[in-house]
Amino acid sequence: MQTPVPATSTVSRNPAIALVQPHALPILFTLFGVIMGSWAGRIPAMAERVHVSHSALSMVLLCGGLGAVLSYPISSRMMGSLGARKTLLFSGLALLCVLIAIGVAPTVPLLMMAVLSLGITASTFDVAINSAATSRETRTGKSELSKLHGLGCAGGLAGATLGSLMASLHIMPGTHFLMLAGPLAALLYFAYTMLDADDAPATVEKKSFSLPRGPLLFLGLIGFLGSMAEGSIADWSGVFLKEHFGASDGLAPLALSAFSVMMLLARLVGDKLKARYGARPLVTSGAMLGAAGLMFAVLSPNAYFALFGFAVAGLGLSLVFPFVFSAAGAQGPAALAGVATMAYSGSLMGPPVLGAIAQGLGMQIAIAYVGGLAALIAFVASRSQMLK
Structure with missing residues (x-):
């Protein structure tokens, strides 16, 4: 009786795909850094657009942290039903949509809602890519999470630099994020298809915190x-x-x-x-x-x-x-x-x-x-x- 070949091994039979597969996680970590760096780099412009005071801006930024804390039930349920690979795809696409919503939010309350959503989607995506990375570490016995987080730092610096350039060209945050979302969504999907990871759902506790x-x-x-x-x-x-x-x-x-x-x-x-x-x-x-x-x-x-x-x-x-x-x-x-x-x-x-x-x-x-x-x-x- 012939032993079935795992789906991930089937993909790697193609030499070109096998060459790209190891770079899928580095791409995802860098992409995440670019998104978060782009958001951080345009905070002054977004604050000016909605005429937010310094104290109100602190409340807006706190919404991002609050969203991250509240993300646990969402990330745990998605990981439990979809697995890390599909969770990172769906949460990554949602994160790009939220980024556009932040860029076009016309009022402070709507901006706060969008930033709260940013905290939820960003932390869910972060948990998924780190889960995929630690699974690969366990499977290969090779430590690589430090390098991947370093690439996230590099992406953040690139995103912030791009934000500074866009600001100097007087390009509004909404337009900037819309221009960014299309290419990044394509790159996200490409990395998702190349990622050598198991789609099996993870066993998690279904708690709110x-x-x-x-x-x-x-x-x-x-x-x-x-x-x-x-x-x-x-x-x-x-x-x-x-x-x-x-x-x-x-x-x-x-x-x-x-x-x-x-x-x-x-x-x-x-x-x-x-x-x-x-x-x-x-x-x-x-x-x-x-x-x-x-x-x-x-x-x-x-x-x-x-x-x-x-x-x-x-x-x-x-x-x-x-x-x-x-x-x-x-x-x-x-x-x-x-x-x-x-x-x-x-x-x-x-x-x-x-x-x-x-x-x-x-x-x-x-x-x-x-x-x-x-x-x-x-x-x-x-x-x-x-x-x-």
Whole structure:
């Protein structure tokens, strides 16, 4: 009796397709970065279009984090009924539609609804691609999630740069996102067809919210703290340079650029470092390095020294998310979705908490607080048995 050949193996019989298959996940991670970077790069233009105040803009941005937290029942049910491959296709197409809706939203309430939807669709897509990636890691025994997250960083930088170019050409966000959606949808479908992944539904708990338990709680806590730290640096590092050092409008955004570029470069070599040293030592020592970099920025005599501190922080915190998601994904899609939900709740809480600290105690104390979060990541990571 002849043994049936799996569907994924049938596809790979074509040499041309077999050559493209390994690049499907890198394409998907890069594409996700481009989408999120494009959205972030046009936030000022969208805020200006609907005449939103700074306080109202904070509420709009909070809707994205809230949507991410509320996404668990959607992502878990889609993974349970469709599997990772189809979930990433449907959630990715929905994400592109939501991006267009954000670009054309005429009022603040509608913009808030669209950004809430962005949080839901983006986190569902993120869970699906990370689940596909960790499944491939388990199947091949080869670590690659750090490189894939690095490509996501590269896509984010490309999307933000494209957004800046579109803004300089006075192209409205709605038109920009509409121009982007068609090619990205085609690229998404191409990568979906080439993805060497199982379509079998995943076994997940059908709950409205799932807080990780036992050893997974440590992973969720690391993700929560890492998300708080990254989100706070993204939103407030430029403000710190501007308010504390009087940096110009051109120099202040370079704090986030320095942080992001070093994070990208470190993630591209993270998988090789993991194979040699293991995930736990890298996350622990890296978080301590990140804390040192942020304290250096706080105590710097001028903005240029502070830029170096933020670059060191990006290097130190770069491997937190890839290795936490890899460890959670190895326990199955339900574990990954639960840890991801806890992590995304950090992105919801981090920037507003930092803003409150800055308002009451000043920006130096606020950035020092982020350094404290990085040190706490190191403490929790050193006690996590699932980071290997």
